[in-house]
Amino acid sequence: MTEMTYREALKQGLREEMQRDERVFIMGEDVGKNWGGAFKVTKGLAEEFGDERVRDTPISENTIAGAAVGAAITGLRPVAEIMFGDLITLAMDQVCNQAAKMRYMFGGQTSVPLVLRTVFGGGKNIASHHSQSLEAWFMHTPGLKIALPAFASDVKGLIKTAIRNPNPVLFFEHKLVYDKKEEVPDEEYLIPFGEAKVRREGADVTIWGTMFMLHKALDAAEELAKEGISVEVIDPRTLVPLDKKTLLDSVKKTGRLVVVTEETKTGATTAEIAAMVQEEAFDWLDAPIIRVNAPDTPVPFSPPLEQFFIPDKKRIMDAVRSIV
Amino acid sequence: MVDKKTLVDLYTRTLKVRLFESKVWDIFGQNLIPGTLHLYLGQEAVAAGVTAALKKTDWIQSTHRGHGHVVAKGADMKRAMAELLGKSTGSCKGKGGSMHITQFDVGVLGATGVVASGLPIAVGAALSCKMRGTKDVVACFFGDGASNNGTFGESLNMSSIWKLPVIWVVENNFYAMGTPIKWTCPSESIAQRAEGYCIPSKVVDGNNALEVYEAIVEAVERARKGDGPSLVECRTYRMKGHSRFDPAKYRPKEETEYWLSRDPVEIIKKIAIEQGALTEKEAEKIEKKLQKEVDAAAEFAIKSEYPKPEEALEDVFAEEAA
Structure with a gap:
């Protein structure tokens, strides 16, 4: 066990999955070298895995999410990041009409193994467009898995399970937990979905x-x-x-x-x-x-x-x- | 130039879509198709020209007017027809219907009921082709109406900065439901819009399968070489209205007459015959064979069972590995 922050544990999970499976890649706004993610979760990963696999995107949320869908159904394992949960509103069609429904509408012909990470919650005085908690919208949309880890010891095992899941997984983080520390197992571990x-x-x-x-x-x-x-x-x-x-x-x-x-x-x-x-x-x-x-x-x-x-x-x- | 085999292929694909859609229209008239339909009649040359330029492993992204795309790409017509009728033997087991008619195994990424939602998916599929090094390309169909949606700009831009192997195929049939494109697009062409994204573009006669084919071949070559996306605007026209009960009275009579006089099947047939690729007799033989296949598809669909009601609960999630 090693004591580390939620942020570090999450990054370790992402890193381990990228090392394990070359189909896994990250994309989103400012996830790469210049910034490392608005909350620094992906900092250092572009240096380690290259710009192709840690891919900065234009500010185009709907196409970030849609591109993740297209990549997922054709053999990749995208981990897309929407910088703030509030901005997922711009990607609702791809998340709720496409990712969530594709397998069903197409009678099981395909599955959509993508992870969409984003961050919810207030407490940072950044007002109405950067502080919401919108998880209910997605719980109300059949076809989406939702993980929302609140502890460092959970986030690593859950992101790994999310990436290996054959379904679209929304991965909700909270702004105020990134710096919280906990003991995190050193060896590989997965936390199954659906276990409180x-x-x-x-x-x-x-x-x-x-x-x-x-x-x-x-x-x-x-x-x-x-x-x-x-x-x-x-x-x-x-x-x-x-x-x-x-x-x-x-x-x-x-x-x-x-x-x-x-x-x-x-x-x-x-x-x-x-x-x-x-x-x-x-x-x-x-x-x-x-x-x-x-x-x-x-x-x-x-x-x-x-x-x-x-x-x-x-x-x-x-x-x-x-x-x- | 284009060889004889290709000309016959173009004629066959165009005609196949025509016969399929005509049959759909017939069956629809018998009240055997639930819900609504967006028929592809009149636009056959676009699907034919595009798919003839693709390999089986290349992908297409379809739209709400997708029957023609799917059939031209080589879908099993029985399963396609059964899907339209909501039968359990349908390619989507009766869960999708007309607007989601899809056959993944012949390279259809999906058909979508949300106008312009296919473009981002095509970006992702093309990114996937590039990152996996497959050399496959993605042809993304969308209409003139979709080119006014935000995803058009987002997706063209992303495909261009990443030099993705995608061909943007605009089917400009001049109407977004009842709204003429001249009310919603200030430029002379939709193709012009590609320039802002540094994407080469072309306007072609979308009722001429050969013209479509030649433009797409060029775009596919560029995409496979790693030079990035192209946009081809195919100008065409719906023979019917937008959907089920639309008599399309908003279209001027002269305009409709002009386009109906330019039948895509007749155009490619004439070209193929003039270039010595086809005789009237051979054309007739092809038509008979296709008609038989289409009739068999319809019969199969009509005779197939509906899904059991509780199947509505299946296919929400893929099973997780233990």
Whole structure:
């Protein structure tokens, strides 16, 4: 095991897959030598693998995504990067109409083994066009796998699984986790899709959350423990496929559930999780399921506004306290 | 110049698409085809000229008006016809239909219901050909309407900076549904737009399969040599309306008459006969043989079963390796 940042662990995963499989290549805006990715994830890879395999592109999101589709169906394993998750709006046709539907529309004649990496979330005061959390749109689009690792120890194993997956995989990262450090295995490891991880065990309340909210949920759980409230924290790690069992088992144990993400509340992934749990574990619930989300507004710029917008530890703690 | 065998090939491909689409129109009239159709009647010479210039391993990217592309590229007509009827024996198992008619194994990347969405996919396929060193090329069909979409600029640009082996084939039939191209494009030609991306371009008579073929051969050579993309604007015309119930009354009578007098099948037949590649009798023999194949395809499609309803749940994801 070696302690390293999320960024480094992700880069190691990309590097290992590029060494293992010459079909794997990276493309996106500023991923190459001059910049190494807006968040420096691919820094150094162009020097190592060359400009052909770490390919800078024009600012053409729809064609970046579409080119990844075309390359994937003809024998390559593209890892395309959309610099900010907000800009995936420009590539929606290729992601949702082409990548997601091709295998189905064509009756299984082809598959689309691509990875599309992008970054979500607020906390950097970069306002409405660089801070959103849009994962629900894609969870609502059949045909896409979705991984959203929040920890260094997961990101390496998940990017490797994503690259080897025969389906289109959306790989969502969060801006505030790149510098977070954890022990990461030195030997090769793969994390299967659809396996949640219990990040903290507890008996009274289950918190299900994603991305940076998991870090806040763990902080909240630590403090609540001092109050005598035992919280279990579940990280799904992939939204599609979704590990229902780990969550339902936990809910059956605790009888209480708080779901927390950084998305705006209406139609968020938390709504889907809450609906699923009440359908499948209603009899085990001792309290209403509480959603903790951002308000239904664009992400604001000014620090006090943004801090108000993004769910914080206190809101998570209040939600837990309200149902115990 | 073009040899006799090629002329016969061009005639055969043009006619094959004509007979296939005519049959589709017939069956459609019998209410056997669900949904809508975008017929290729009138534009046959484009698909014929382009595909005759390609190898089997080369790729084409099709559009919403894709039957002709797929058939000309060598698709199994039985599976193609069955797909239009929504049968389980269709190439897409009845999940795609007219707008997604595709046969991957003969080099069709896909047919798409979103105008202009094929261009980025062609960029990726061409990049793949280049990076894998296959020497294969990609011919990407799209219409005059698609050339007004953002992907046109993005994709032409990317193909040019990376010198990708792609041939941009504009099928300019002068109407985006009912909107004339002169309302939406300020330049005399769509080909002119390629200049801004440093892509050589040409305007050809899209009802003349030989003219299309010759332009595409040149573009294919350039692409295979690694010199990058070309754009060929093929001017052609729909014999029918845009889709199922469109009588195309928005088109001036004189214009329609002019184009209908320039039948792509007759044009290539005349050329082939004049150049001694074909006799009337041989042409007739080819037609009989093709008609038989088309009729058999229709019969196969009509007799085939519909998919079981629960098959709707299959083919969303490819299975992951254990």
